[in-house]
Amino acid sequence: MLMPILQVNTEDIPPYAIVCGDPKRAEKIAGKLEDMRELAFSREYRTFVGTYKGVRLAVTSHGVGSPGAAVCFEELIRAGVKTLIRVGTAGSYHADVPAGSLVISTAAIRTDGLTRQLVPDGFPAVADSRVTEALLQSAMAAGEGVVRKGMTVTLDVFFNGVEEVPHQKYKAAGALGVEMEIAALYVVAALRGVRAGAIVAMDGFADSDLAAEYDPNTDTVARAVEREIAAALNAVAALADEEN
Numbered sequence: 001m002l003m004p005i006l007q008v009n010t011e012d013i014p015p016y017a018i019v020c021g022d023p024k025r026a027e028k029i030a031g032k033l034e035d036m037r038e039l040a041f042s043r044e045y046r047t048f049v050g051t052y053k054g055v056r057l058a059v060t061s062h063g064v065g066s067p068g069a070a071v072c073f074e075e076l077i078r079a080g081v082k083t084l085i086r087v088g089t090a091g092s093y094h095a096d097v098p099a100g101s102l103v104i105s106t107a108a109i110r111t112d113g114l115t116r117q118l119v120p121d122g123f124p125a126v127a128d129s130r131v132t133e134a135l136l137q138s139a140m141a142a143g144e145g146v147v148r149k150g151m152t153v154t155l156d157v158f159f160n161g162v163e164e165v166p167h168q169k170y171k172a173a174g175a176l177g178v179e180m181e182i183a184a185l186y187v188v189a190a191l192r193g194v195r196a197g198a199i200v201a202m203d204g205f206a207d208s209d210l211a212a213e214y215d216p217n218t219d220t221v222a223r224a225v226e227r228e229i230a231a232a233l234n235a236v237a238a239l240a241d242e243e244n
């Protein structure tokens with residue numbers, strides 16, 4: 001069956017998928033796979049399949065923001081994906097988690113609009129514990145650099161308007177940083193009965209003025225993205241190994 005938005009066929013989609021915002025990052029991840037082929041590039045959704053350490057997986061970009069990303073997660077799940085791992089970037093709240101650090105998101109604070117239209121207030125957005133553990137183990141083995149696990153915030157806003165985003169409150173409540181899709185991933189995965197996890201590379205500090213300061217295109221961030229890609233691929237291999 002053809003998925004109408006991703007434009008991929010169900011029979012081509014394996015049970016594991018790595019998802020990321022940027023179509024170019026999807027291409028970079030796919031470049032690490034054997035027997036790789038591109039299935040479709042439809043809107044912001046670019047999908048590849050291939051093999052890593054003997055495990056078939058899909059890699060799909062989901063674009064920026066929860067509503068569009070949820071379309072991607074839903075169609076991948078409808079096509080047969082049972083484990084999804086997001087490989088993203090995020091802004092940090094903590095000086096000891098600077099740009100270049102990796103964070104594995106155990107849960108997302110839901111400030112987005114999308115999940116409010118899917119589930120009631122109070123419904124948690126949590127990662128699968130086994131996927132989180134596999135990501136943590138593989139991230140620590142993926143080279144030098146800070147690796148942390150903890151809560152992240154999912155926002156809809158990137159550049160500020162006139163309303164203040166309460167970053168200080170999220171930080172005080174224990175969040176490590178902020179990005180824009182993990183809550184959608186965890187809620188959609190819970191609703192559809194599949195497992196999900198997420199790893200993000202910190203690309204700066206979130207509570208500064210992003211318009212003036214934000215630069216995700218540094219060597220430090222690029223190296224962290226390489227480490228998180230390795231971590232996610234090895235987590236997929238470890239999770240598949242457990243199932244055999």
Ligand SMILES: O=P(O)(O)O[C@H]1O[C@H](CO)[C@@H](O)[C@H]1O
Nearest residue numbers: 020021064088089179180181
């Ligand atoms: O690097 P990605 O995966 O796109 O993730 C982060 O980067 C984008 C903002 O620049 C948002 O999608 C945010 O969640």
Ligand SMILES: O=c1cc[nH]c(=O)[nH]1
Nearest residue numbers: 089090091179180206
């Ligand atoms: O949403 C995001 C992603 C990366 N960095 C940020 O500060 N925010």
